[in-house]
Amino acid sequence: MGELRERWGPDHLVDRGVWWVLLDVVVAYLSAVIAIGPSDHTASAFAGPVVERACAVVWFAAIAGRRFAPACALWTAAGASVAAVASGAEVTNVSLATALALALVVQSRPARTAVEVAGVPVLAVGLALAGDSNAFVPAVAAHGVAWLAGRAQRAGHEARQALRARAGEQAVAAERARMARELHDAVGHAVTVMVTHAGAARLALGGAAPPVREALSRIEEVGRSAMTDLDRVLGLLTDSYDLEATLRTLVARLPADVPAELGLPAHESLSRLSPAVAETVGRVVQESLTNVVRHARPAHAVVGVEIAGDRVVAVVTDDGKGAAAGPPGGRRGLTAMRERVAARGGVVEAGPVADGGWRVRATIPLEETS
Template identity: 50%
Template sequence: MAAGTGAGLARWRPDRAVARGWWVALDAVVAWASAGIAVGGSGYTASLGQGALASQLAVVVWFVALAGRRLAPLAALWAGAAATVAVVLAGDPVTNLSLASALPLVVLGRTRPPAVAAALAAAPVGAVLLALAARPGFALVCAVHGVSAAVGVATRLRLERAERRRRAAAEARAGRLLAGERARMARELHDAVGHAVTVMVTHAGAARLCLADGSPDVRAALERIERVGRDAMTDLDRVLGLLRPAPPLVHALNALLADLPPRLSPTLELDEGAAGLTEPQAEAVRRIVQESLTNTLRHSTATAAAVRLTTGPRAVHLSVTDNGAPAGPRRRRGPARGLASMRHRAAALGGTLTAGPTAGGWRVEVRLPCR
């Protein structure tokens, strides 16, 4: 089970799902019968009119404890145990097998984890068993308490299994609904953006063919537009889960730098550990480099950019620098969605991202933990 489910189950109370109305009425009948034969002489008559005052009061406590055990099981357990011990100390016989301390164990075991229920019941049940150790029927008293505790724990385990199944079914339904909504959004995004990019690539290719005798720079720019458009479609399909995972990081970065305009001269430096990055780390590095270079092209007049990736025993370090003008109004046009997106990608992997001006340009630095 997921952690959230486990935490929710810990706060779940099985007794909350049980209608208590007629069960409390049934407990009152059992309490009346038990109290009627609780303390008596040879005829097991009702004991409210005979015996010591402590025994007479114990009958009332027994009745209240048994009648209210579903509403307050711990209080009923302690009250019933105290009444039993009081009758024993008064020297009167106990003829109801101390049900006032046994039956609350069923509800206590159902409404508390087994370890907690055992800790809460240890003292009152131990006092009852110690008080009745020398009385006839002690073995039956022990059996009644043991069976009551076992029934309570077994009921809780059964209800927990049923609750887990119910929650698992609810999570599965929610997962299916979410998957369906994601599939619908993916189809809409693929159709809308895919159509626009395809039209753009087609027009760029047509223009390039029409300018077969034109300027080489213009033809090169159109070829680059075609290539970037096709790569964008590939990225879109992969993000939407329609294609296989991305190519190796070094190939992806080389292709990314090759598609930059001629005015920006990039350099790439990767160490041997770059090939060992996990797929989420490699994807985050590629997207952060892509967004950083996009910001360089959009917001500066830089002519050079450097991408450097190093891996250490504990962290992966990435830096993207350019030689554009120092930070100024050019870096503040519109909301900084790009920086927020990059920081989110780094934070999702437990890393950090800093960005800011340098003496000769702009720098983006990322640190990702190796594990």
């Protein structure tokens, strides 16, 4: 049904203004009057054999109504042209009706669809006039000009659409960037102040009760995690995600008893990742390191990201007590990680390593940025 609508449905790109329609009616009248016969004796809708008069009426209707149904106008005009030639009438501008309809068919449809719709009627007119060089050459020229004019109109329309779409995208991007700045200035400042005060309070307490120091330390960790999440959200809001900066920040903010090594490919390789894939990799590493801090400390962690063929692989390994404690973060954390990666067509492998510790390996299909 959709294909039929594309071929024969309404032609939304055709101008149907009153003055354009009136101009078509005038051209249709002149064409129908002088369409058939030599200059000294013209058969038209008002004179001549019945077949010729009927053909003239069809041409008039086809030209006058071409803006409302170009494809139908083309086929009916072509049928009348072939009938006029078959009746033995001398022809003059017999191809004008099909040429004018052809221009609108090409203008209102993609090139391939236009060929499918117009190929048969235009070919039929050409074959009908092939025996008369005086009519055939002008017919070829008229249809060629009509095709070029239609394509030029459609190209102009598509260019204008692309400019409007680009302007709209730029406006949306500017608004999202403004929102990102506002969020960063407001929420980011508040969280930073919270983390700073929690750290200062923990240091000032000195030998205070361990539960109090642990609570303050936990506030610092949550605050830093919130800042990382905020940076990630703001990156998505602006349609960008700096994976390298995110991973370096995650490693730098780890507690002292969880030192980590970070191995990354060249910046040019990371820039090939789409924001969605880069964000998924960042979330896998973040969740894995969070689990190391919660369930395996003290531990040494190694974070590695590499691009292998058409896939990006992220591996987080630690030598802590995660293997003895079971899956880091419990089943919920591991399940959420697998679901996130699966949504991008990838897989997650997680489990203990032979010499102690835990390893998370995520493999995600590579989606390159355009």
